[in-house]
Amino acid sequence: MSDLDYPVLWPVPTRWADNDHYGHVNNVTYYSYFDTAVNAWLIHATGTDIRDLPAIGVVAQTSCTFIGSISFPDQLLVGIRIARLGNSSINYDLAIFRDNGDSLDLAATGTFVHVYVDDATRKPVPIPPVIRAAAEPLVVTAAEP
Structure with missing residues (x-):
């Protein structure tokens, strides 16, 4: 897996x-990085404050596989792609x-x-139309209705 597999790399x-x-980033913080990257990218890609939309995205599921250690002051890039774009849900691969x-x-x-x-x-x-329009270019597999 490489950074080239992700259409967005969010700092x-x-x-x-x-x-x-123990001198490394605690495991729960990785989930915060995921949340920060996805929502910051959504705000940037849609050009709107997503908190003001009539529909909001709530996190229904999340997972993380730890591969290597990170520590302050490392600079990170979070790769974002979409595995499934449904009617009311978006499955991100990160x-x-x-x-x-x-x-x-x-x-x-x-x-x-x-x-x-x-x-x-x-x-x-x-999914709000402005969110769907931003998400569609990141889909890497066939979308399901």
């Missing part, structure tokens, strides 16, 4: 507070790469599922 810096007692300046080292891979729900009722609704 996410490590922070001093991300390191745990990868965290340590940016060494002249190369990228894979540190983790993961998944992240957004289910779009009505902001008031929290019932599933179709």
Whole structure:
């Protein structure tokens, strides 16, 4: 797996507070990097504040496979691609790469599922058109209805 497998590489810096007692980024922080990269990319790609849409993406599922250690002050790039674009959900495939300046080292891979729900009722609704338009170019497998 390489960074070339991901149409988006979103920068996410490590922070001093991300390191745990053992001197590396704590495992739960990887999930924060996924969340930050996906939502920052969505805001950038749609040109809108996604919090103001009538439907919001809630995280229904997430996973992470740890491959290599990262530590502050590493600079990271989170690879983003979409494995499935459904009616009300988006399944993201993600990868965290340590940016060494002249190369990228894979540190983790993961998944992240957004289910779009009505902001008031929290019932599933179709993905907002502005989100779907931004997501479609990142689909790497056939979309399901």
